[in-house]
Amino acid sequence: MAFRDNPYGRFNFMVTLGDTGGEDQVAGGFSEVSCVCSEVVYAEYRNGNDKGNHVRKIPTVTKTGDVTLRRGLIGDLRLFEWFKSTREGDVSARTVTITLLDEARSPVCSWVLHRAQPKKWTSPPLSATGTDVAIEELVLVCERLDFTSL
Numbered sequence: 001m002a003f004r005d006n007p008y009g010r011f012n013f014m015v016t017l018g019d020t021g022g023e024d025q026v027a028g029g030f031s032e033v034s035c036v037c038s039e040v041v042y043a044e045y046r047n048g049n050d051k052g053n054h055v056r057k058i059p060t061v062t063k064t065g066d067v068t069l070r071r072g073l074i075g076d077l078r079l080f081e082w083f084k085s086t087r088e089g090d091v092s093a094r095t096v097t098i099t100l101l102d103e104a105r106s107p108v109c110s111w112v113l114h115r116a117q118p119k120k121w122t123s124p125p126l127s128a129t130g131t132d133v134a135i136e137e138l139v140l141v142c143e144r145l146d147f148t149s150l
Helices: 079-089
Strands: 013-016 032-034 039-045 055-063 067-072 094-101 107-122 134-141 146-148
Touching: 055 146, 079 134, 079 146
Parallel strands: none
Antiparallel strands: 013 094, 032 067, 039 055, 067 134, 094 107, 107 134, 107 146
């Protein structure tokens, strides 16, 4: 990732879902990806003979938050089929890559979700008087998150 004065926009990105059963691994354009995060959990510890009356912070495990993907309902059933197969016991963990693109649509950086699996699929709300686009959601869990500059 090259240094630049202006930050990148958050509106040009691409999501690949690992093996989606076809050559087109993007599986439709997503309108939003939210909560790509990871955190280190700390244990608090203090020796009984410590001179300072404070606890030490000791890093323990790392946790990765759930990631929500949103896209317009386009008739492509691959997201729901992945959720359905997981629900029925056929666990298919995948490597999911979220790539930020610059204004020229060249890759800038990527977030890689290792061993991602579907947790929740949500259909769009339906309303006979609504004018919004029908948006489906897929929530993923993963075991580890990596961030790379391209």
